[in-house]
Amino acid sequence: MNVELIRLTKRYGETTAVDAIDLKVPSGAYCCLLGPSGCGKTTTLRMIGGHETVTGGEVVIGPRAVGNAPPAARGTAMMFQSYALFPHLNCRDNVAFSLKMRGLPKAERHARASQMLDLVQMGHLAERLPAQLSGGQQQRVALARALVTGPKVLLLDEPLSALDPFLRVKVRAELKRIQAELGLTFIHVTHSQEEAMALSDLVVVMNGGRIEQAADPRSVFEKPATGFVARFIGGHNVIRLPGSEIAVRADRMRLGSEAGPEAVPARVVSVEYQGTSVHVGLAPERTDDGAGPLTAIIADEAFALRPLALGDAIAVGWDATAAHRLHG
Missing domain, CATH: 3.40.50.300 (P-loop containing nucleotide triphosphate hydrolases)
Incomplete structure (x- = not known):
């Protein structure tokens, strides 16, 4: 009914x-x-x-x-x-x-x-x-x-x-x-x-x-409708850009040489092994461009080939097609 x-x-x-x-x-x-x-x-x-x-x-x-x-x-x-x-x-x-x-x-x-x-x-x-x-x-x-x-x-x-x-x-x-x-x-x-x-x-x-x-x-x-939904559901980074706010899935973030044109310099602040994946917490070196604390989810095999440690400096970015515009 x-x-x-x-x-x-x-x-x-x-x-x-x-x-x-x-x-x-x-x-x-x-x-x-x-x-x-x-x-x-x-x-x-x-x-x-x-x-x-x-x-x-x-x-x-x-x-x-x-x-x-x-x-x-x-x-x-x-x-x-x-x-x-x-x-x-x-x-x-x-x-x-x-x-x-x-x-x-x-x-x-x-x-x-x-x-x-x-x-x-x-x-x-x-x-x-x-x-x-x-x-x-x-x-x-x-x-x-x-x-x-x-x-x-x-x-x-x-x-x-x-x-x-x-x-x-x-x-x-x-x-x-x-x-x-x-x-x-x-x-x-x-x-x-x-x-x-x-x-x-x-x-x-x-x-x-x-x-x-x-x-x-x-x-x-x-496609979370708002910043609240993206944060509450989890698995997303909510990023403020000039004139807008976007969500990017954590498993679609790119690190190092693959970071792309949207890349910002960051430091590794946490590394959590989750079995099939590794969750890497990142603190951008600059905050004036709207990038606050970020998370990247990396497949365990890829992380094993290029491991990261606390304090490492690395570029972090995302493909433009992975960004979803939020409404509030």
């Missing part, structure tokens, strides 16, 4: 948390709301789900504006950051609880709960209590609980933040699989650039209660 936000606004007294944003999320898309803490992404998610009142504007889910309709009347389900499983109920009863509240017979609600547990690969642990599960397993049970009511839109508030990095990668692959298998619209809040890029069809970068850019992951990375 498609979701549309029209001039959506949330104020807390004199503070504007979400500032008249417009957004269209197509039916069946995986959308990530991405941004730093306090940018308004979780407040936006909660307004979509009906867990936060709207100050102004409208939330449209499918064919109708939902206004101040309660969460249960919106066709949405929320998976909160804290899984909040009932400690005295086993996995099956945790998943079936909302169906019990709706008055479904025990056999039917257990059958639907078992189906959802199988979907998240937790059917074999249906009898276990939450305390007997790992964090990743609890996360899967919470996901099954959110899905069991048959929502058309699933809202996820930083669902992977409590997991260790290895498990986070594994579970996000499961999220993508489940979303594709069910064909639901997922709207997922995260502050992780890597997570947003890996999961989403639509990345919505927020800052200060506003949307800086909304596009597919490749477009956001290749």
Whole structure:
């Protein structure tokens, strides 16, 4: 089901948390709301789900504006950051609880709960209590609980933040699989650039209660709309030139004899080995031409042939075709 936000606004007294944003999320898309803490992404998610009142504007889910309709009347389900499983109920009863509240017979609600547990690969642990599960397993049970009511839109508030990095990668692959298998619209809040890029069809970068850019992951990375997006997404150098500002991907910077006509003299201030690549931090000798601290990403094999050390002097530049003009 498609979701549309029209001039959506949330104020807390004199503070504007979400500032008249417009957004269209197509039916069946995986959308990530991405941004730093306090940018308004979780407040936006909660307004979509009906867990936060709207100050102004409208939330449209499918064919109708939902206004101040309660969460249960919106066709949405929320998976909160804290899984909040009932400690005295086993996995099956945790998943079936909302169906019990709706008055479904025990056999039917257990059958639907078992189906959802199988979907998240937790059917074999249906009898276990939450305390007997790992964090990743609890996360899967919470996901099954959110899905069991048959929502058309699933809202996820930083669902992977409590997991260790290895498990986070594994579970996000499961999220993508489940979303594709069910064909639901997922709207997922995260502050992780890597997570947003890996999961989403639509990345919505927020800052200060506003949307800086909304596009597919490749477009956001290749063509960041603003300096904020380029810096927050990472992997770019933001360079001020006379009358303009540009972003150049760090892996497209050129060093030494390949630096080209845009070259500026610089010194190496950091060298970080990252396995397949080496990240070289550079401090330009001159700052009057707009070049602040820069990063160049070099393939590990190329770096091994021409290694650099802290304090080395080297020219740094970029090909003009690698520069992307920013709008703000």
